[in-house]
Amino acid sequence: MADSPSALNMIVPDFSAPITGATPFKLSDHLGKKVILFFYPKDNTPGCTAESLRFRDLYPEFEQANAIVFGISRDSLRSHEGFKAKLGMPFELISDPDETVCLMFNVMKMKNMYGKQVRGIERTTFVIDASGRLVKEWRGVKVPGHVDDVLEFVKALA
Secondary structure (H helix, E strand, O other), rough: OOOOOHOOOOOOOEEEEEEEOOEEEEEEOOOOOOOEEEEEOOOOOOOHHHHHHHHHHHHHHHHHHHHEEEEEEOOOOHHHHHHHHHOOOOOOOEEEEOOOHHHOOOOEEEEEEEEEEEEOOOOOEEEEEOOOEEEEOOOOOOOHHHHHHHHHHHOOOO
């Protein structure tokens, strides 16, 4: 869906997925707010921890900009609950072990890890506007400065 330039400004199809907290995630439940979906490879790894901490630290500013943040990886809900508690995250984490959401957003890539080819999530962030349109994507994200860029974009979004 999101890998072609024509996907920008298109309505994102509604989807649901398991999430930390009590209620399953459903995209349509968040119409009227800007939705930030940040896909990351794995709970409790250095880059994913750094990115999640930055989203945590800037979360009040995202809220002021009428935005809600969700992290997504293939980790289990149990892993997510531990990761969320450990870092004191104010936002929920979506569990996508069967890669349904990852495939919908085309974030699964072949990567080199310790000299071996492995299939994993490419660190990617999407912004969906209050009407449900995909308005921005960052692929192949490098963590330093990224969350600040996302916040700047969301604040500027009408």
